[in-house]
Amino acid sequence: MNREKKAEISRLISEGKWLHVTGSRKNVQNTEYYVVIADLLKLDEVRALADFRHHIMTTRWQHCLNVSYYNYRICRLLRLDAVSAARAGLLHDLYHYDTKRYHKGTHTLGHSSYHPMKALENAERIVEMNDRERDMIEKHMWPVTHRRPKYAETYIITLVDKYCAVIEFILPQPARLGRWIRSKTHKA
Ligand SMILES: [Fe+2]
Numbered sequence: 001m002n003r004e005k006k007a008e009i010s011r012l013i014s015e016g017k018w019l020h021v022t023g024s025r026k027n028v029q030n031t032e033y034y035v036v037i038a039d040l041l042k043l044d045e046v047r048a049l050a051d052f053r054h055h056i057m058t059t060r061w062q063h064c065l066n067v068s069y070y071n072y073r074i075c076r077l078l079r080l081d082a083v084s085a086a087r088a089g090l091l092h093d094l095y096h097y098d099t100k101r102y103h104k105g106t107h108t109l110g111h112s113s114y115h116p117m118k119a120l121e122n123a124e125r126i127v128e129m130n131d132r133e134r135d136m137i138e139k140h141m142w143p144v145t146h147r148r149p150k151y152a153e154t155y156i157i158t159l160v161d162k163y164c165a166v167i168e169f170i171l172p173q174p175a176r177l178g179r180w181i182r183s184k185t186h187k188a
């Protein structure tokens with residue numbers, strides 16, 4: 001990521017413009033959730049996720065923030081380890097390549113199996129993690145991947161990840177439709 005891009009992301013984060021999760025208007029910078037992930041958001045490896053499109057309609061950065069936030073809220077509600085849930089959620093897709101390009105290549109492992117291992121390897125390099133966080137990152141694709149989650153929090157992330165993928169795709173559709181209608185009526 002070049003310097004201008006990093007500076008731009010820093011500015012947006014400091015203005016609170018990037019810290020909305022999909023499906024909520026709340027600025028998460030003003031919540032107790034923010035405190036537990038603030039150190040991770042400063043890392044270049046995490047910010048670089050903004051360079052990659054994810055689930056067609058969003059960026060990998062936004063997707064990881066969404067999973068992290070909803071993971072935290074649900075685990076807190078269930079009196080589980082919400083801090084680990086928030087941190088693992090932010091790191092669960094920590095890989096820096098275009099997924100489409102992976103699919104075009106010749107690989108022995110499918111991407112569903114490969115990327116959690118890559119994300120775990122990348123996360124281990126930049127931050128200390130506990131066993132629960134490792135389990136959540138490594139097995140977030142279960143049951144598509146076969147190794148069973150060891151912790152309740154891991155089952156939660158498998159559901160939250162899929163929920164976020166759905167809302168990230170569906171929620172921008174009315175805005176797209178509005179743009180399409182405006183473009184048609186403008187021409188007429
Ligand atoms: Fe993933």
Ligand SMILES: [Fe+2]
Pocket residue numbers: 063067092093161
């Ligand atoms: Fe994900």
